[in-house]
Amino acid sequence: MDNHYNIYICGVGGQGIIKTSTIIGEAAMNQGLDVVMSEIHGMSQRGGSVSTELKIGGYNSSIIPKQGADMLLSFEPVETIRGLDKVNSETKIVYNTHPIIPSSTDKQYPNVDSITKTLKENFKYVLPIDGTQLAMDAGSVLALNMVLLGAVTADDKFPLTKESVIEAMKNNLKPKFHEMNLKAIESGYNSIKS
């Protein structure tokens, strides 16, 4: 099934996940690709788990089936684990290594290095990046989503060009922050490419 590409994006409310997904979707539309996306709104999602699903290439439904993702892009280590339902052995797993500790005290937050180790034992493509640090280097922790957006565009199978993603970013974010966001996209891109 060429030209099909499913991205499952997850993280914590307030990290800019929906905006990132919309930018990818708009870029896909501008490149003439068929694209649908699903997002969840409502309740006070600041601090709660949030996910979006993007499907490029001739789908009716916007929900990715089990093990159906080509890319799992996670903004937070534990949310990566929560998203594993959607991955198969070929799925690329890109995630931010900076944890956000939930206020629930039901379980101990696992060690991030051991998350990475365990994921690498199970999957071929596991790409951890310290996106939070890269975002701060680019100018603000709020640019984390652009770092991760840059990381997605670096995937060989990703059907969109970096240029069209940047164009869509400019169309969706304030001009005041374009320079910082460009820097963030580049650093995310380079962290995967290098």
Next chain:
Amino acid sequence: MNLKELVTGDSGEKRFLLGNEAAVRGLIEAGISIAATYPGTPSSEIGNVLSVLAKDANIYFEFSTNEKVAMEVAATAAVSGLRSFTFMKHVGMNVAADSFMTTAYSGVNGGMVILSADDPSLFSSQNEQDTRNYAKLANVPILEPSNCQEVKDMVKYAFDLSEQFKLPVIVRTTTRVSHMRGVVEFGDVRDNSSNNDNHWKRGHFNKDPSKYVPVPAFAGDMHVRLWDKIRKIEEVSNKSKFNCEWGTGKKYGLIASSSAFNYACDVVKFNNLDIKILKLGFSYPFPQNKVIEFLSDLDEVFVVEEVDPIIERDTLVCIGSKNLNVQVHGKLDGTFPIYHEFNSDIVAEGLNKVLNFKENKSVQFTQSLEKLSEDIPSRAPVLCAGCPHRAMYYGINIAIEELGLKPEDVIFASDIGCYTLGINPPYNAADYLLSMGSSVGDGCGFSVSTDQKVASFIGDSTFFHSGISPLINAVHNKHNFVLTVLDNRITAMTGGQPNPGIPVDGMGDDAPEVSIRKLALACGCDFVRVINPFNLEQVVKTYREAFERKDAAVIISKAPCTLIKGLTRKPPVKFIESNCNNCDKCVKELACPAISKINGKITIDESQCDGCTACIQVCKYGALEDGR
């Protein structure tokens, strides 16, 4: 995308839109004059977008106090010849139902469309409920879009249909349609501008009590006329382009609607199944002839729909009435689940029970991954860092403790809003909940039926929605409970819409602010106090006083939601490690998401901390300090 492009965009242009944004474009293309709502997720963004665009689009828009009022605003506009729109979530239909039911009798002149957004799997609702039952109950047509393009097209078409038959029309979405994004191609815009000075066109109501006043003498005839209309509309649904077929399957067929159609379509396509599909976008009045024709040469048919087996039962009626020999697989025979939303996996599993096309392949993970998956902490939605509700809940629990009451001595009657999240530990502040405004009526009931103390909680918007009439009941019938109105100056849970308690209306204009304090006083309450929830001492003292009373006491806990746009953030709280006594009170009893204990040390997440200072008052050792 700039939202204004929904107004300025030309026919033929494409945009990547949320289903709810597509609905707004449909309204603009239909040239509506009036829209009204009470915010309810998953329909909320329609109001947020209209709020921004109303003036550019020559539309009058309001956030009404509740869905019934919104229904009445739309109905009177439509009967006066204007195109009007009201929208709500599925449970909002229950509130609106009383007026809605009769609107079907009195009818409309300008087109009137009601969008009701169902929430299968209850992402943000108190029940799963199928709006299609209301279409049948009231006898009004219903359309079920399955993607963003259809949302726009069906909303627009619904106005033409409504005007043709002088009957309101329902558009039923589900969460996955309202919150789906997809490519939408714009169509032509019908002009709704007028030559007078108003933003929107004025209509005119031509009096005719025999048509519009359903006293028994007239209402009987109205019901006859309604059935005449419905019979005629069935001819339209039989021919509707929204009810269409794909595929060549001879033995197996599949009937589906809304998002369930999307899942079914993908499963059939990606597994190369030889199944003929009938999609029902116009599902009531049920297109019987169309369905009978579809079934006539089939052996077996799957019915794939979310929430209730409505199309399935109607299909069975078709089969029974024509004595067809077709076996039906759906919710009723257990092929598909009878509750919760579907997805491609669920639909594939159901089809597989009959067709056996799928091997069961499972992925083997290492034990350490399986253990890790089981051991990750949950991340339930919580009250935000800096949320005034947290401070209030903390304070009321202290007051209860100081009064010598045990948790089982006090019933917390909660309501619909962010503050329902007080259900979580450590507050445990939600014991019973029914619907919008129910906390006040529940307070009445618990106060007469138990010897326990009752604390009812209601938000500012919810108070205006339906908290006032039960408060009048409480005063008049001498009920005894403490009602807290959590006035955070916004309708927070649905994304920050205005309500009558703030000086701005839905179109962004200045508006008179309605005082909750004066309303409570006018209802006859003797004890009405306004407190600042971030002043812990005041909170505890006021609750102690209120719980000692024998009447309905009202406490207005007033502080703005931390997510209101434009509020300046205070500097984050500082942690003074040398003062920390490791009592963990800040983590365990306040449970603010900005405070956690990492590697044995209290850590303030500066990206989250709002500087609300509640934690400073909780710490006895001076380990937390104002960042200013």
